[in-house]
Structures are given as C-alpha cells and as structure tokens.
Amino acid sequence: MADTRVKQPKGVKLDHISKIYKDPKTGKDFYAVHDVDLTIEPGTFVTLLGPSGCGKTTTLRMIAGFESPDEGEIYLGGEPINALTPNKRDTAMVFQSYALFPHYNVFDNVAYGLRLRKVPKDEIKRRVTDILALVELSGMEQRMTNQLSGGQQQRVALARALVVEPGVLLFDEPLSNLDAKLRVQMRTEIRRIQQKLGITAIYVTHDQSEAMSISDNIILMKGGVIAQMGSPMEIYYHPNSEFVADFIGECNFLKGPVSSVGAGEATVKIAGVDVPVATDKRVSLGEEGEIVLRPEAITIADRGMLPCRVELSCFMGSYQNYHVRVGDTLVKITDNCPINKEIFDVGDNAYISFDKNCAHLL
Amino acid sequence: MARGQSAALDRKKLMADPIMMTTIVVLIAFLTLFILYPLAILLVDSLYGTNGLSLETFQRVFQMRTFRKAITNTLKVGFVVGILSTLIGLLFAYVEVYVKMRKAVGGLFKVVSMLPVVSPPFVLSLSMIMLFGKAGLITRFLLHIYDNNIYGYWGIVIVQTLTFFPVCYMMLKGLLKNIDPSMEEASRDMGASRWRVFTTVTFPLLLPGLGNAFLVTFIESIADFANPMIIGGSYDTLATTIYLQITGAMDKQGAAAMAVVLLCITLAMFAVQKYYLERKTAATLTGKASRARMLIEDKSVTVPLTILCSLAACFVIMMYICVPIGALFPTWGYKFTPLTFKWFSQVFTKYRGLKAFKDSFVLSLIASPITALLSMIISYLVVKRKFKAKGFIEAVSILAMAVPGTVLGVGYIRGFANGLFHTGVLSGIYGTGLILVIVFVVRSLPTGTRSGISALRQIDKSIEESAYDMGADSLKVFTSVTLPLIKDSFLSGLVTAFVRSITAISAIILLVTPSYLLITVQINEFAEKGAYSIACAFATILILITYGSVVLMNVVIKYFGTSRKLKIKEAK
Numbered sequence A: 001m002a003d004t005r006v007k008q009p010k011g012v013k014l015d016h017i018s019k020i021y022k023d024p025k026t027g028k029d030f031y032a033v034h035d036v037d038l039t040i041e042p043g044t045f046v047t048l049l050g051p052s053g054c055g056k057t058t059t060l061r062m063i064a065g066f067e068s069p070d071e072g073e074i075y076l077g078g079e080p081i082n083a084l085t086p087n088k089r090d091t092a093m094v095f096q097s098y099a100l101f102p103h104y105n106v107f108d109n110v111a112y113g114l115r116l117r118k119v120p121k122d123e124i125k126r127r128v129t130d131i132l133a134l135v136e137l138s139g140m141e142q143r144m145t146n147q148l149s150g151g152q153q154q155r156v157a158l159a160r161a162l163v164v165e166p167g168v169l170l171f172d173e174p175l176s177n178l179d180a181k182l183r184v185q186m187r188t189e190i191r192r193i194q195q196k197l198g199i200t201a202i203y204v205t206h207d208q209s210e211a212m213s214i215s216d217n218i219i220l221m222k223g224g225v226i227a228q229m230g231s232p233m234e235i236y237y238h239p240n241s242e243f244v245a246d247f248i249g250e251c252n253f254l255k256g257p258v259s260s261v262g263a264g265e266a267t268v269k270i271a272g273v274d275v276p277v278a279t280d281k282r283v284s285l286g287e288e289g290e291i292v293l294r295p296e297a298i299t300i301a302d303r304g305m306l307p308c309r310v311e312l313s314c315f316m317g318s319y320q321n322y323h324v325r326v327g328d329t330l331v332k333i334t335d336n337c338p339i340n341k342e343i344f345d346v347g348d349n350a351y352i353s354f355d356k357n358c359a360h361l362l
Numbered sequence B: 001m002a003r004g005q006s007a008a009l010d011r012k013k014l015m016a017d018p019i020m021m022t023t024i025v026v027l028i029a030f031l032t033l034f035i036l037y038p039l040a041i042l043l044v045d046s047l048y049g050t051n052g053l054s055l056e057t058f059q060r061v062f063q064m065r066t067f068r069k070a071i072t073n074t075l076k077v078g079f080v081v082g083i084l085s086t087l088i089g090l091l092f093a094y095v096e097v098y099v100k101m102r103k104a105v106g107g108l109f110k111v112v113s114m115l116p117v118v119s120p121p122f123v124l125s126l127s128m129i130m131l132f133g134k135a136g137l138i139t140r141f142l143l144h145i146y147d148n149n150i151y152g153y154w155g156i157v158i159v160q161t162l163t164f165f166p167v168c169y170m171m172l173k174g175l176l177k178n179i180d181p182s183m184e185e186a187s188r189d190m191g192a193s194r195w196r197v198f199t200t201v202t203f204p205l206l207l208p209g210l211g212n213a214f215l216v217t218f219i220e221s222i223a224d225f226a227n228p229m230i231i232g233g234s235y236d237t238l239a240t241t242i243y244l245q246i247t248g249a250m251d252k253q254g255a256a257a258m259a260v261v262l263l264c265i266t267l268a269m270f271a272v273q274k275y276y277l278e279r280k281t282a283a284t285l286t287g288k289a290s291r292a293r294m295l296i297e298d299k300s301v302t303v304p305l306t307i308l309c310s311l312a313a314c315f316v317i318m319m320y321i322c323v324p325i326g327a328l329f330p331t332w333g334y335k336f337t338p339l340t341f342k343w344f345s346q347v348f349t350k351y352r353g354l355k356a357f358k359d360s361f362v363l364s365l366i367a368s369p370i371t372a373l374l375s376m377i378i379s380y381l382v383v384k385r386k387f388k389a390k391g392f393i394e395a396v397s398i399l400a401m402a403v404p405g406t407v408l409g410v411g412y413i414r415g416f417a418n419g420l421f422h423t424g425v426l427s428g429i430y431g432t433g434l435i436l437v438i439v440f441v442v443r444s445l446p447t448g449t450r451s452g453i454s455a456l457r458q459i460d461k462s463i464e465e466s467a468y469d470m471g472a473d474s475l476k477v478f479t480s481v482t483l484p485l486i487k488d489s490f491l492s493g494l495v496t497a498f499v500r501s502i503t504a505i506s507a508i509i510l511l512v513t514p515s516y517l518l519i520t521v522q523i524n525e526f527a528e529k530g531a532y533s534i535a536c537a538f539a540t541i542l543i544l545i546t547y548g549s550v551v552l553m554n555v556v557i558k559y560f561g562t563s564r565k566l567k568i569k570e571a572k
Helices: A058-065 A104-116 A121-134 A148-160 A179-196 A208-213 A232-237 A242-247 B004-015 B018-047 B055-064 B065-098 B103-118 B123-132 B138-143 B153-178 B181-189 B193-224 B225-229 B238-247 B254-282 B297-326 B342-349 B352-386 B390-402 B406-416 B433-457 B461-469 B474-485 B487-502 B519-529 B531-559 B562-571
Strands: A012-022 A029-040 A045-050 A071-076 A091-094 A170-171 A199-204 A217-222 A223-230 A252-264 A267-271 A273-278 A288-293 A298-301 A308-317 A319-326 A329-336 A347-353
Touching: A012 A058, A012 A329, A012 B562, A029 A071, A029 A217, A029 A223, A029 B519, A045 A179, A045 A208, A045 B390, A058 A071, A058 A091, A058 A199, A091 A148, A091 B461, A104 A121, A104 A148, A121 A148, A148 A170, A148 A179, A170 B153, A179 A199, A199 A208, A208 A232, A217 A232, A217 A242, A217 A298, A223 A232, A223 A242, A223 A298, A242 A288, A252 A273, A252 A329, A252 B562, A267 A288, A273 A288, A288 B352, A298 A308, A298 A329, A319 A347, B004 B018, B018 B055, B018 B254, B018 B390, B018 B406, B018 B433, B018 B474, B055 B065, B055 B254, B055 B433, B065 B103, B065 B193, B065 B238, B065 B254, B103 B297, B103 B487, B103 B531, B123 B138, B123 B153, B123 B225, B123 B238, B123 B406, B123 B519, B123 B531, B153 B225, B181 B193, B181 B433, B193 B238, B193 B254, B225 B519, B238 B254, B238 B406, B254 B390, B254 B406, B297 B531, B342 B531, B352 B390, B352 B433, B352 B519, B352 B531, B390 B433, B406 B433, B433 B487, B461 B474, B474 B487, B487 B531, B519 B531
Parallel strands: A045 A199, A045 A217, A091 A170, A170 A199
Antiparallel strands: A012 A029, A012 A071, A217 A223, A252 A267, A252 A288, A267 A273, A298 A347, A308 A319, A308 A347, A319 A329
C-alpha cells in the first residue's frame, strides 16, 4: 500500500440547510434542522456533536441522501447533490448498528460496494485484502459477521465504507454500541486511518470526549441550529454560551458585575472579591459578567483568591473531587494527584484560586 | 415553514429510480383494479339501476324475508362462534403457557393448531355429518338415535367453532407469552390465590387481546361460505344467500346489494379490531417476559385441565381423521367392511379427478409465487421505504383481509363479466384461468403481506440503507439484501399462498367456468349431493397434497433457510 490516497477527498458545503418535521403528537411542523450553514474542507475530520434531538443525525442523513432538505442546497465536491439518490452520491456511511449483511461473510460484506461498481475480480480481492489489513482483520475473510466481536464488526463496517474510496465518509454514532474501553481504542483507530488515507470524514456523536479526541473541527448543535463551530480547544476554552460550556466537559459558572475593564482583561466582582479574567470581549463596567471555569483549572488551598466551604470531598483515584460553596454558587473542583496535597474535609473552610488565562468570560 | 422542497426532492429521487417507480405504479394499478374496483362496482351497481340513482335495489332485498333472516342468522352464528372459539382458544393457550404438561399433550396441541391450516374449509362439516348426522357413526350406531338433525344452526356453530378456535389459541398463546411473569408473581407474593391472579392480573391484561380474537373469529365466521353451504341445510347465512341469489335466482343486482351489506358488516368489525383493539393490545402488552414462567405443577389444577384439553384435542383430531377413513368404507352408514380403495380409484376413473387435481394444482402453483413475491414487495415498500402512495398500498392490501370471498366473487362477476364498468374492456379475462389466478392472489395477499411486514420489522433498517448508500439501486437492495434476509418468511408465504389457493372456495365457486374443474368445487358438489364417500376421497387427497407441501417447506427451510442458519450460529 504505497499510495493509499487513490482518490481526491471531497469537500462538503451545506448552504443554509433546513429540515422540517411534523411533530407526531401535536401535528405541528417544526424545524428539526434550521439554517445550518457550513463548509467542510477536503480531508478534514468534522464532528457534529449535540444532545439527542439536536438535528445532528438528520443533518448527516441529508448529506447521505436518506432525507431531503426543505431549504438550502448541499454540495459535495462543489456539485449540488440535493436531487441525487443515496446510491448516486459519493458518500459511504458507517452505521450505529454496523448494518453488516448477516447473510454474507466478512469478505463479501467488504466487497459489496466494489461488486456494485463492477470492479474486476482480482482487483476486488486485492483491495479487500488491503483494506482488511488496514483495519487489522487479516485472515478473517471467511468469518460470518455474527462470529465477530462488536469491535471486529465495527472494523468490518469501517472497511466496507472505506474500500469504495468515498469522497466523504459518514459516521453515525459508530461507537455507541461498544464498551467504554473499546470505544476509546476504536476512536484512535478511526482517527489514525482517516489521517492515513487523508479522507474527508463527518462524524456524528453525542459524546463530547469522543468528539474532542477525534476531530479537527467540532460543530456543536442544539435544537436544530449550530450553537458553536470551532476546533476542540476553541470550543473547550472559549465557549460562546452556557450551553456549549456545559455540554463540553464539566463547568463552573461564577456570576457577578464587571468591576474593572483593562486591555485584554477584566475583573468581575464575586463574593465581594475582584476576580481577574482574560478576555477579548468588549464589556462595560457594571454589566453582568459570567466566568466559565473548568474544574481542573481551579486549585484549593489554605489561602487564595476566593473563600469557600467544602461540601463534598471524594477520592477518585487520579484526582480528589470537591464540591465547594463560593458565596451562593456551587463550584466543582478536580484536584489532580491528591497524594501530594493537603486533603480538605467536608465542612472545612478553604480558598480557591485560578489563573486568569484559564478562565473565560461569557 | 413549508415542506415543499423536500417533497419535490423526494419526488425527483423517486423518478430517478425507474424500477421503484414502475413497481409502485404497477402495484397501485393491481390493487385498484382487482381489490378496490370490484368492491366499488358493487356499490355502484346496487345504487345505480335502470331508474338512475336510487336505493331501490336495497329496498328490494331488504323486503325479502330470506335476506333479513340471513342477516340475523349470520350475526347470531358469528357472535356465538366468536365467543365459543375465544373461550376454547383461551383454555388451550392458558394450559399451554401456564400449566406443566406432558410432551404428548403438547404434541396434540400442535396437531390441533396445524390441522385447520392444511385442510380444506369444509372438512369438518363433512365429518360432522358423517359422525352425527342421520346415518352418523356416533349418533346412529353408538347412541341409536335415528333422526338426529345436525343440519342448521348448531351444526354451523359447532363446525365453525372447531375450525376457528385454533386461530384464537395461537393468537392468545402469543399474548400470554408476552405477559411478564413477575407481574403475576408480585400479585401472588402479596397474597392472591391463583384464581385471583388470573382474574385481577392476567385477565385484565389479556382483555383487549380477547376482544381481538373474538372479532377476528366473528369476521371469519360471517365470511365463511363452505360450512354453512354443506351443513347449514335450510339455515342460510349471508354468504350462502348471496351465492344462491346469483346461482339460483340469477339476480346479480340483488346479490350485489346483499354483498354490500355483508361487506359493510365485516368492514365495521375489521375497523374496530384493527384500529381500536389491536392498538390496545399492543399498548397493554408491550413487555417481553423477563424470564421463564414458573409452571403450575399442582395436580389438582393440571390434571383436570390437561384431561379437558386433551379430550377436546382428540375430538378435533378424530373429526379430521374421519374424512380419510370415511373414504375407505364401502358405503358410509351401511357397509363398513371390507375397507376399499374403490372411492379413491373412482375419483380418477369416474369423476375426472385427475383433471380437477391438475387444474387446482397448476392454478395454485402459478398463483403462489406471484402472491409471495407481491406480498414481500409490498411489505418491503411499506416497512422500508418512504413515498406518497405508501399509505394507499398498505391500506388496500390490509383491507382485502376484511373482504369476504363471496363479496369479492360477486364483485368480480359484476366488474369483469361485461368488462370494466360494463364497457367490454378487459372482459376477455372473465371466465379464464387468469381471473382464477388473480382471485387466488388477492385472497392470499393480506396474510402474506402481514407476515412479510412483521418479518421485515425485525430487520434493522440501516442494513438496507447501507446497501443503498453503497451504490445499490432499489432492485439490487431488494434482491441482494432484503429477500435473502427474509427467505424463510418468503418460503412460508409461498406455501401458505399455495395451501390457501388450493383449498379456496368462496370466491372461486362463483367465478369458475366448466372449462376448469377445481377440487374444492367438486367436493362441495358431492357433499351437497350427499355423496360423502367420494367427497371424502377427494378431500383426503387434497389434505395429503397440502400437508405434503407444508412438510416440504419445513424441510427446505431447515436446509436452505438463511435465518435458521444464522440463528444456529448465534446460539453457539
């Protein structure tokens, strides 16, 4: 496999896409997807992330062609594809349930798409063998799919989609049926293969850690609209709303009036203390400020920035989990490597501190 | 907010798929022409007479005393048969699911549930007459009753109950198995007796299901033609009255109006059953049994229940066995020895049996693959695809279930004898084998579609989607993925269609022409003439054919079925 990049990956453009469904209970129409407008560069790995019912799967199924958009146009490699049936689109999908053909063995499952494309027999054999080697299933060609473990079935599903060298690879929550450990292993695998082949991938999941670990870009959706787009780090550290901050990892929100404004930073008055936070936002004095703080960005000690009272202290192995009360607000703290540190008990008074660059002003 | 664009795009996508498009168009045309149109023409005919639009025909038939009597007769029989069948079915189902019983008894149950499937519809009437009639083996020779009149109300009720209760038994068995035993255990744990558990937990949960079983039997009973024909005597039901109105009184218009009345009754029942009870049943019994049920082992319960059911089962089996034996006696009711094959040989030498079997066999053989394929295609479209006319296709193919054969038969006579809307178009198919094949297909289509739909619902939708996504067109998806996955269901649909066709009578008897001899029609003729021995000989051979094809199907499924292979592997 000297050159695995046989075909150019394609970019995807969703031009103000909407999808309307009828609510089965009320009989009223509603937007399942509303005005989703985005461009996916060729060769990138993009994740559609969001809680169930946010429209991420509907968006993916519109790209695959199983659903038709009510507004907007979808472009694949620059060509409009709205009117194309799924079998005419240069996409391949990996399904949540794997959707392997139970009456075929592994080889025939993977060869299915190639046979439809009338690829010569010996080439089919070569390409299937190569792709099975890539997903580390060599020697399993003759197995029936129900003789495989969940992880292996997942690999067959991946191989079956990869072997046709689609312009875009679509993933519909492919790992949600695997156990936690395998899930982590498989997502690394998927990322490795995607980077090796340089293929465009669109991945749907509700699991934020999966999204972070695997993607070049995350598109976080809520209620059918895009809540935020950006790289994993951007979204994690610079969420644009409480929803985004809360959905991506654990989060604390500290609210208070803005007490001073400087160049690239501001202070917010919390529990009577001026708390500094780095920000590029234009804020004005006296307006309500909300600081987003990740639990791991906070330290707890005998002295520090804000006084607090410990309400929960729980040893979790790699970290000590605290819930502390700052004024009226509950703050969650994960304190790493607790063995080297002083452990506070429930009822103790302590102080929390954090770096202004680790905090983010909403 | 407008959903116009997606609708337009879906339409465009459909147009880009000519096979799918053609299939849908052909299906709609078929269903309209051969199910909807014959029913519509009945209504048109009975409303539109020589004097234009009027209720004249209806007034005329309702003035006939025989017709009014037939309505009350039909409803009375249907009601009683519905209740009896449901109760006996419930007893059997309860014993099978709740009571620990010997293997042999289980075998008896299986035979009982199987018999009505493979036997022609009027077999029980025949044996009823032979056992309990004037020259009945039991009444005359065992009990020395010389003038027992089995013809009439009670004859029909007994025969129909024995014919239909296995259906109730199978339905209720499925429901009882779905009741989570822990609910009953909870009730028992709180101090309820077994009887109280049954009356306060099991029975209420089952109630919609019982209603469902009752209505299904009710519909079957009022649509039944063969049994009232043979054992009804002067006790006429709607189905036989309509038949006589055509064959005896030659009053086709009157028959059409009567058929409309019968159709309205069954449709109303069907609507209640389908849209009210079936939903309720599904709503109350959604849970899967979490684990195996502790069977009742208490001898004071098991012994009487087992004996009762075994006796009933043996009685039913005896009724069926009576038919082949009857064909072996030299003269039923007079001369019992020596056993003889003369009736069997007469079937072929004297009564053109070979032609009858050949005609029935060939026509059914042509109809069954068409039915099986058509029902699988309909199921596939209904379960897996999304398009506008889907609701229509589903509704019409299910509606056909509620149409009594006699009604359909009259509809075909009115609809095709003089061509479409009496214009002469398509009149060529009337009286040919083609129309018989079409009737066979239409009569078996609903059962096939129903089983196809439930088989396809078991299969993850994304399996077909992934084939589609991979580049397969609709035809390829259907042939390479769907059909192989429901091969078993397809095969059993094939055999069911064959068995149903070769044993069919109600619609066929109105449409058959002298150029075709059909076995069921022959049996009916002999039975009416009182030539029971020859009727039995015909029926025995027919049962052998149907039973043989069911056995063949089981063998084929065992060795070539896909899902079975998969199941075995999974079990390992």
